[in-house]
Amino acid sequence: MQTVLIIEDEKDLADLIAFNLEREGYQAIVATNGFEGLEQAATSRPDLILLDLMLPGMLGTELCKNIRKSEKTAGIPVIMLTAKGEEIDKVVGFEVGADDYVVKPFSTRELLLRVKAVLRRSKSRPGAAAVLQAGPIAIDVERHCVLVDGEEISFTGTEFKLLHTLAQRTGRVQSRDVLLRDVWGYNFVDDSRTVDTHITRLRTKLGKAGDLIKTVRGFGYKIEV
Incomplete structure (x- = not known):
């Protein structure tokens, strides 16, 4: 079973995402702030992180940088969840190491499609040559x-x-x-x-x-x- 870490301070939204992920067969872990999220990423080593941009204590961009700096977590794919939708915000998200970017409000179906796509390409072994x-x-x-x-x-x-x-x-x-x-x-x-x-x-x-x-x-x- 693949594990998804949800780092989101809005409890209702985090619980809704977790419910839908578990219904699709994933294991969901929830962290409500950046420091807790960073600790969970290092200890749980999830297959994917859903990361809110605006977090108490540590912004999502800083958290993403820390995830990419650590040898334990550097390879974990990250999808950013944010209310910001300007192009410059997306670019900044990608520059700090996010693999994808979903703007709130989003549909559950869209989020699940993004999760599946990112997990698929992070685990794929394309090509014939070793x-x-x-x-x-x-x-x-x-x-x-x-x-x-x-x-x-x-x-x-x-x-x-x-x-x-x-x-x-x-x-x-x-x-x-x-x-x-x-x-x-x-x-x-x-x-x-x-x-x-x-x-x-x-x-x-x-x-x-x-x-x-x-x-x-x-x-x-x-x-x-």
Whole structure:
């Protein structure tokens, strides 16, 4: 049974989310503030975290940064829940390490679809080759990890799938729409910045090897070795 940690200070909403997750076969854990959420993430090691942006004691963005900094929790996918819907807020969420972003008020059906999509891509092992090589980048599919010149780099499930998708299609330009469909698993509306922000994160984590990810202006991205 997959476990979802809900970090949300609105008790009624947290209980409603937990009820619907458990009805779908997930185990739900609830934390009502940032410090409790961080502790639960480290001790429970959930499969997914639903994280409210506006939390007492510690903002969701700070909590997400801490989750990504810790070796114990760095790979846990995070979906941010927030009343903020401006594009800049979404970008900030992705920049601190969120895998997806749901704006309140949201339907239970939409949230469950997002949960399933993020869990699916975080656990998937795409492709036939055990290790996919792109220059100094080695993508170990079985271990679900990335090495650059032999040094392991920590990636979220979404970052891993994005890099793997580009590497599988080395030399072929991938539009933002195609990447949204193949990596995120459903269609975003007017949300191409999602791809751009994740590409920036990939390049930063890959260091010099990030130069292999080329921007094709007005269209998308490709890996070129």
